[in-house]
Amino acid sequence: MVISASKNALARRGLLFILSSPSGAGKSTIARMMLEADPQLCLSVSVTTRPPRPGEIDGTHYHFIDEATFHQLVEDNALLEWAKVFGHFYGTPKAAVKQGLREGQDFLFDIDWQGTQQLYQRAEGDVVRVFILPPSLEELHRRLRGRNTDSEEVIASRMARAQDEISHWDGYDFVVINDDVESCFTKVCQILQSERMRRARQTGLIDYVRDLMNPTDRP
Template sequence: MVSASQTSHAAGDTLARRGLMFILSSPSGAGKTTISRMLLERDAHIRMSVSCTTRPPRAGEVDGSDYHFISQTQFDKMVEAEEFLEWATVFGHSYGTPKAQVKAGLKEGQDYIFDIDWQGTQQLYQKLERDVVRVFLLPPSIDELHRRLTGRGTDSPEVIAARMERARSEISHWDGYDYVVVNDDVDACFAKVEQILAAERMRRARQTGLIGFVRELMAP
């Protein structure tokens, strides 16, 4: 026989919930892409927001999965038509988050990861503040960040120098985020990010099914 407490617990686990926009930002090399991939692999209730970009695909990237690869002309038309939640130009290429699919998904309880910089974060927060959770990842030191960028073996010394200069600028915006996590160990960092996501999902304002559920509990 199922007890009343068991029934209530089961009902609470299936309450309708509005989705959230989980932003992970960091300087290049500080771990946002790694942590994002770990979340996607281990959490079936979150998906990556697929951005549009004008840069060419890198080896192994798939159009429509990693990015929507479009021309600058197409991108400019989408900007003019206000089809992006946020957009920015980085290292000569444009990036933007399409609006329609994300808004529809949030209503259905879908969570999205956003791997974007502080400028994109500001734009999203200004437009959809209540749906946004902002997390910034810091490297344990500047020397370690430089070591990670060099260890990739994919960029020239000039590109690495440019990324380091940009990293200092990005780090200066750390106080524009809700949570800040130092990524000195990837597993420990991931555990903290998971805890943040779990807590934000339980916010009363996001649990849209609570009103009806509580009314049933209080009914005579």
């Protein structure tokens, strides 16, 4: 499913679309599918202090920086949100996101509940929060083992963290169970499309309705 913009689309303010889930529940897969299907959506590229994984490109997947640089960004209030996860720091640069929102750009965030909470506190009206649940903890454990990227110790740590993350489900606007990736993807896309149509985000509506109702401007 490829989503195309309408030729008659009104000017609108962009939005911050958050996907959160326990590790292994599918948010990264859904995020990748959305980015491939929707040219109006771009990934918010976070800064992080963790080393790049195989295949990751600096500036595309993350901005990889050292801890001293990260702490300076925090001190300068240059991050919309930040958190420490599994021993590494992650954060969202503020300037590029604020500019993009004004220009109608939608940003996709693949962040945890801590980052979501911070982002919502700072940009409440621009934020849409979606939490993805696994069909069961047993299935979540199976998916984590199926990656073949983590030790049993790391998997156990992720499972323990998963239950804590799931406990914050009620801090989100929408909750979707990922028992089938295609179905989950469709539901999340429907949420995005609906949120784009909110009256408050369509900044071009006032002029459009004014012209529509003014008979002197009609041919």
